[in-house]
Amino acid sequence: MSEPLLIDLSKRGRKAYCYPPLDLPRGFDQALPDLPEHLTRQKPARLPEVAELDVVRHFTRLSNLVHGVDNGMYPLGSCTMKYNPKLGEHIAAMEQFTHIHPLQDISTVQGCLSVMYNLLEDLSSITGMSWGSLQPCAGAHGEYTGLKMISAYFLEKGETQRRRVLIPVSAHGTNPASAAVVGFDVVEVKSNKDGLVDIEDLAPKLDETVAALMLTNPNTLGLFEKEILTISEMVHDVGGLLYYDGANLNAIMGMATPGDMGFDVLHLNLHKTFSTPHGGGGPGSGPVMVNDRLRPFLPKPDIELTDSGYVYRWDGEQSIGKVSMFWGNFLVALRAYVYILRMGSEGIKAASQHAVLNANYLAAKIGERIAIPYGKRAMHEFVASAKALRHENGTTAQDLAKTLIDEGYHPPTVYFPLLVEEALMFEPTESESVESLDRFVEAFFRVLDLAERDPEYLKEAPHHTPVGRLDEVRAVKEPELRY
């Protein structure tokens, strides 16, 4: 059963409020300017008229229809849908953090500035970089900011011929998109048979027209780029820079740093690796972190700790300027800071180790029945392929994913990375226990059994949700947004 809209529940005159009688003098509002005639409403707006209980029940029922980490496993690869401790939510809801304004006198927001400053210090040590900025509001926004800094760096050096950015085929789609938005020409780098950067393809593409190589490590196949030190030396030898897509940091936190791998600039997804419920386009935070070479180009203002407390620094001559309103999504940064403080350096490291262990456990189990083309030894995620099943009886990755919904699971990522046909990308994260992983494997195997017995049934899945299989292309091309 789908939930009716509030307007369908509406009854004339029913209300969820009751105001005390007006005790202001009549005509008190006449000081307001008259609105132009053509902008004033001719008849009352058609708004739902419902009682408070109607509203509460409506939204409670809707929330029960939504799948989230709090009500089931969410193994959406490349998204790191981990459990977000309630402590972070509690602190991010405290008035001391929510009832402030970014333009308020700096002496009254020293606590918030200390959160931002200390978080940047922690992120610097976790990534092995020298400093950063919390302004970017998403991973893609961090990529944009980092590439802008690379562009500014080469402009300053007079190397304006560096217009190419090299990106492996396995990269997240935001990488080439961000490079193109900043005005670079995107050049694709092939993968070798092991799913890693093909060094023989990379070498001839490196010359003085290269601004940067953008790399995700471990890459989106969940594989660690073992030749990273050779790769970074090759790029630096021709004067280029290395950009690290840090959305996958969950695999290596506390174990290895992009700084040690030779990267010059990176972004992190605080809303993936460092807590904050995400999905559905909620608020995010994609800080950029840099080494000394790019530090002067960071967005302004910077935060500095002086003898008289924290201050903003607006004086960076080479800074690329501001990239968002005020100081970014502060409450997301705050949750990340709470997460890091509560976990401590040992906890952060353990989270990565468990994430990798869980992914490998799941890969070993699932690999008994479905191909994992690029090896079963993964980092934090792995990619299976439904290619054989499709050839056998037409069952696609999409069909398997949709049927998993009926089993009460959020599906894995499908059809990404493009390198794997009929891709299903699983990322269990550190949150799940071994029992929960086992239950997921059983559910996935039930879906595979069904696929062998009754492939037609899967074509129509999901069967037990308020709406069945959607035409996803039509939903994008002809969205019905009006009641």
Ligand SMILES: *Cc1c(COP(=O)(O)O)cnc(C)c1O
């Ligand atoms: C999620 C992700 C991004 C983009 O992050 P957004 O916050 O969605 O913009 C970039 N790269 C990788 C590898 C990702 O997983």
